[in-house]
Amino acid sequence: MNHPAIAAALLLATTAVAPAVAQRPAPPVPARVDPAVARLRDAALEDTLAYDIVEGLTTEIGQRLAATEAEARARTWAVARLKALGFRNVRIETFRMPVWLRGEERAEVISPFPQKLQLVALGNSGATPAEGLTAPVTVFRTYGDLANAPAGSLKGRIAYVGNAMEPTQDGSSYGSNGAARFVGPALAASKGALAVVIRSIGTDAHRNPHTGGTNWPPGVQPIPAAALSVSDALLLERMADRGKPITLHLTLTPRFAGEGESGNVIAEVPGTDPRAGIVLIGGHLDSWDLGTGAIDDGAGVAITTAAAKRLLDGPRPRRTIRVVWFGAEEPGGYGGIDYARVHGRERHATAQESDFGADRVWRFEVNLPDSAKAVADRLQSALAPLGISRGAGIGGDGTDVGPTIALGVGSVDLNQSGLRYFDTHHTPDDTLERIDPAQLRQNVAAWTAMLAVVANASEDIGNVTPRK
Template identity: 65%
Template sequence: MTKPIARALAALLATAIATPALSQHDAAALRDAALNDDIAWDITEGLTTEVGPRQAGTEAEARARDWGKARLESLGFRNVRIETCEMPVWTRGEESGSIIAPFPARLALTALGNSGATPAKGIEAEVAYFPTLADLEAAPAGSLTGKIAFVGHAMKRTQDGSSYGYFGRLRRNGPAVAAGKGAVGIVIRSIGTDYHRNPHTGGTVFPAGTKPIPAAALAIPDAENLERIFKRGKPVRMTLLLTPVRAEKGQSGNVVAEVPGSDPGAGIITIGGHLDSWDLATGAIDDASGLGITTAAAKRIMDAGQPRRTIRVVWFGAEEVGGCGGPDYFARRKDERHALTAESDFGADRVWRFAVKLPDAAKPVADRLAIALAPLGIGRNSEPAGGGADIAPLVRAGVPVIDLEQDGTRYFDVHHTPDDTLDKVDLEQLRQNVAAWTAMLAITANAPEELAPVNR
């Protein structure tokens, strides 16, 4: 190659790299068109109506994978495949409970994931009341022997959902703490912010060596009624019947689909949400809508012309139960070059803020993103992005991440309850999500800058 030709080629390459395949103007046009999106709704409506509840490791989740594969193929995605993995499966049995003294009352309750089982006839015991997890933790060793613990909390609504982290510890850790002090069972005030007779399930954790005890969440009206009863100062007794079962070997899995990029060396952008739901509802906001949003955005980018980077959409399995979906994806893919990852798993209400974790060299990408998102009312979070549960292994490995943060004000009214149904999805807010994701993908999938890795 002659020097002039080599120089000319180098200049051409430099230009090609420095110029996004899509202009900022193009990204804005794609964003605005997405405000009329129907794809996200169709996926959310279809999955909740035609599959319904799809707990991790059950045949319903397997049906959901088949449904997802067919839908992704019919939308024109490439390399659509199901990748299965194995894990233990906890499933709900009968569940009921009543206050029997001093004032009889049936309780609206539901077992926490990983709860132990009572005998088939249930248990009856005195109830010990703790206003908070800290009070339970302060109880003397052995002081709960033979008793059922009842623990409250004061979780309130927050836009960023941050109160779930703190108060959610009661669900995650409280049962093991009670077990360690001799309790025969525990009921907690549901980790939620509503006032309906629909208890909030969710996983709890019994560390190795701690025998699981029966653990249930009370609907918030029932928890407050029980607190009022305790204020009368009389001994409280209750019955509890929970018959969940645990199978050591079940199957979950991910559904993976791609929009192939033009530059294999530019890395993959992995986005998605989770396919499994809790068993109590059809999982509309947790997380059918996340699948709808991310898939619709990827489809809109695909239809606009081939992006520079491959966009991989993953419908992760077994998120709710901390199961094998996310880890399995990472185990299979960790040696591929990931340029970026992002996850939608906080409902269907509007994106109000975004955060990034990108290498310094990619700062212009974040600046272009800020300009593209501002017309949707989305401001910039000065804290770094953190991702979600499914992509956590990627993020820990140094893959850059962007958070399109959804408004969580009403999320914990519905989260993990029988009320997580399609009517909770607001179409206009869902479309705003699709527009935000479309703009984000338009900019990042076509960015000439190097995106990865960060802090590796």
């Protein structure tokens, strides 16, 4: 609304201010939304393809542990599906990697209050003897408490490491609490622990433990490492509050099975200008083996593929859109590393991935060169009707696209809400029922709008300084 009296009052107010007082800059004028972009975006709100893809992947393949026969079947399935959709240059690029396989997983408190516990081995965990091991438990409520334990103090003991993860929209609590899983087991091993159990890195209160990888630096021998369900972790902490020594019997029999084959599935929407650079998008095809990998990351490959399909069915974009279903993300980002090794010399305009479930996109952030500032402004206008605001941070996030971004490639992050994600992440509950179809469609619309703007931008999108 532009009322003359209000405008006059504002003019008088601003001219009367002393020169020493800084003036607030005028708000930016929204960029005009290209009607073609708006049509693509709005049509994508009725998308059914993304749900069809994740439903098919979880029903016909199911869990897809990296470098196993199940992941190989998933690659074959993906190639057939992408070709049937009309994508070009569909192929598999394989690579070799270490294989870790799950075994028996049992735990029970022997004393002071005998009870069975629910837990799962962490990826890359070492093994107990076949009959298990029995040892006293030292309880650390936080990773910081473990870090402060004296060297050698855990000899002959099982370490328990807690955390207090809470839901956050941006998922930041995963980074702040994840050390208990990422590096806690190796730290406990270096202090002499026989084994380690952690409170699952999750925000639920169920008896579904959360798996996930852990890391062993050179020189540290893997020890048995597992995640207790949040409920059982809190139970163990309440036992510790009673001041009596806790003894645990633990049986974990995973094994390392040499090397195996994984691979990236690649498909393209060919562009009209090979010099303009590739727009790289995708998610990861592999999953942990407890659920069927719906939110992590069947949803991601489905969202990005469905969005790219909408550009495939229209006029050819200026830039080639390359869709990658990355292999072996969960055990260490092997697919992203191999992609950068093979394709790092090609010119990429931007790289981005969807790997945070299927809940609505609420924010976007960019890392684009000065020459492409107008692209970000057009993105802001195109995404605003979907309830997506522009963040103040620098874009460039993702395990799979990270190695490519590190080469100086720009990025557009479409941030999904993490308020529900860690209730289900890496658990047996990662199934199709966790996906809200309406929120999934909003994701497809967001990715469609982003691709329509970036892939057709007339501006040069050159190299950037990657975020730290």
